[in-house]
Every structure is written in C-alpha cells, then in structure tokens.
Amino acid sequence: MCEKPILHYFNGRGRMEPIRWLLAAAGVEFEEKFVDTREQYEKLLEDGSLLFQQLPMVEMDGMKISQTKAILQYIASKYNMYGKNLKERVVIDMYVDGAFDLMALILSHFFMPESEKGKQLELVKKRAVNRYFPVFEKALKDQDFLVGNQLSWADVVLLEAILMVEEVHDDVVPLFPRLQDFKERTSEISTIKKFLQPxxxxxxxxxAEYIAIVRKVLQF
Incomplete structure (x- = not known):
C-alpha cells in the first residue's frame, strides 16, 4: 500500500491550497506537517528538502517535490486529470495560469496594508468581470468541463477560483450563468463535495494569526 503524500506548508491556503484541492478531487488522502516556526523552516533547509529554499513541498512516491506547478502537474498526470494529448495539456495549462493570476490578486491582498486592501479587491472584481471569467464562460458554452469535456485539473483550479472570488465579491459569479452552473455541478462531484464539507x-x-506566522517564519 502506498504511503499517503505528506504536505509541508503553513496551516493556511497560500500556494498549497490548490494542491490540497487536486489531491482531494483525485480521492487521495494526505497528511500535513505544518510549518509554524522559523526553526522548522530552517530544519527543512538544512535537510536539503526545499529545492529553491521555498515552500510548499510535498513528499510523494519517494520524492520531495518542490514548486507548486511541478507538484500539481505530477498529481494531475498520475491521476488522469491532464488531458488526453499534448494539445489538451497546453490548453489546460493556459486556463490554469489564468485562474492562478486571478487567485494571486486575492491572496496578495491579505498581506497588504489596510489602506491598500480595498483598492486591490476592486481590482480583483474588475479583472474577474472583464478579463478572466469571460474566457471561462466562453469555454463552457458547449461542454460541461473546460477541456475535452472531461474533468481536468483546470476545472478543479477554476472551481477554487470561483469560490475565492465569491468570498470577496458575492455579486460577480451570478453575472456568468455558465460559471454558476459549473460551480454547482462540480461541487457535487463526490470527492470534491467531501472536501467542501466542514x-x-x-x-x-x-x-491575522496566519499572516503573522508566515511573516515570522519567512522573516519579511
């Protein structure tokens, strides 16, 4: 029996959250080792566990895998969520990168001064409405999923992005009926539904506590 993947990161979303989502969607149980102190982080550095001295890191299949996209692409490939051919993969990659760009705008605002957060959230809304969501709305015109009409890791990342936008702007997703339908359908996939439960x-x-821990550990 294969050992469960072990996820090394802070006890929060950040760059690890899409990895948690993808493993959950694939029905893969995983363990987490939270990095709460500078000493834990330095131990990983001393052990040579962090390729570029960065988190996240996932122990899986006898490897210590660093870099978020490398981790995600490995998981997607292993669990048949990366398209049927090279052309489908590059389309999946484009959709994923777009969703990540939008998600990054949301994630970054938590670390901004209070005086800048409102402006950043308005930018999130503007980009979601005018740049990112129209692309996904068009892609879902004649199919249930983004690529090849089967679930890929692009769909998992898109659902995460939709829910993140809803948390900060609950009036955006209703402007895109196909995205609204996509959210409802994919949220009912058994593995994803389980992950969405309390x-x-x-x-x-x-x-504030999470942000303080991240700043303390990474010293910024």
Missing part, C-alpha cells in the same frame, strides 16, 4: 482539510481565508 471539518475537511480545506483551509479558511487568511486571518
């Missing part, structure tokens, strides 16, 4: 390993929005 008590799962899905992490909440960043709070």
């Amino acid at each position: 008590g799962s390993q899905k992490k909440p929005m960043a709070d």
Whole structure:
C-alpha cells in the first residue's frame, strides 16, 4: 500500500491550497506537517528538502517535490486529470495560469496594508468581470468541463477560483450563468463535495494569526 503524500506548508491556503484541492478531487488522502516556526523552516533547509529554499513541498512516491506547478502537474498526470494529448495539456495549462493570476490578486491582498486592501479587491472584481471569467464562460458554452469535456485539473483550479472570488465579491459569479452552473455541478462531484464539507482539510481565508506566522517564519 502506498504511503499517503505528506504536505509541508503553513496551516493556511497560500500556494498549497490548490494542491490540497487536486489531491482531494483525485480521492487521495494526505497528511500535513505544518510549518509554524522559523526553526522548522530552517530544519527543512538544512535537510536539503526545499529545492529553491521555498515552500510548499510535498513528499510523494519517494520524492520531495518542490514548486507548486511541478507538484500539481505530477498529481494531475498520475491521476488522469491532464488531458488526453499534448494539445489538451497546453490548453489546460493556459486556463490554469489564468485562474492562478486571478487567485494571486486575492491572496496578495491579505498581506497588504489596510489602506491598500480595498483598492486591490476592486481590482480583483474588475479583472474577474472583464478579463478572466469571460474566457471561462466562453469555454463552457458547449461542454460541461473546460477541456475535452472531461474533468481536468483546470476545472478543479477554476472551481477554487470561483469560490475565492465569491468570498470577496458575492455579486460577480451570478453575472456568468455558465460559471454558476459549473460551480454547482462540480461541487457535487463526490470527492470534491467531501472536501467542501466542514471539518475537511480545506483551509479558511487568511486571518491575522496566519499572516503573522508566515511573516515570522519567512522573516519579511
């Protein structure tokens, strides 16, 4: 029996959350080792566990895998969520990168001064409405999923992005009926539905305690 993947990161969303989502969607149970102190982080550095001295890191299949996209692409490939051919993969990658760009705008605002947060959230809304969501709305015109009409990791990342936008702007997603339908359908996929239930390993929005820990560990 294969050992469960072990996820090394802070006890919060950040760059690890899409990895949690993808493992959950694939039905893969995983363990987490939270990095709460500078000493824990330095131990990982001393052990040579962090390729570029960065988190997240996932222990899986006898490897210590760093870099978020490398981790995600490995998981997607292993669990048949990365398209049927090279052309489908590059389309999946484009959709994922777009969703990540939008998500990054949301994640970054938590670390901004209070005086800048409102402006950043308005930018999130503007980009979601005018740049990112129209692309996904068009892609879902004649199919249930973004690529090849089967679930890929692009769909998992898109659902995460939709829910993140809803948390800060609940009036955006209703402007896109196909995205609204996509959210409702994909949220009912059994593995994803389980991950969305209270008590799962899905992490909440960043709070002051989480931000303080990240700043303390990474010293910024």
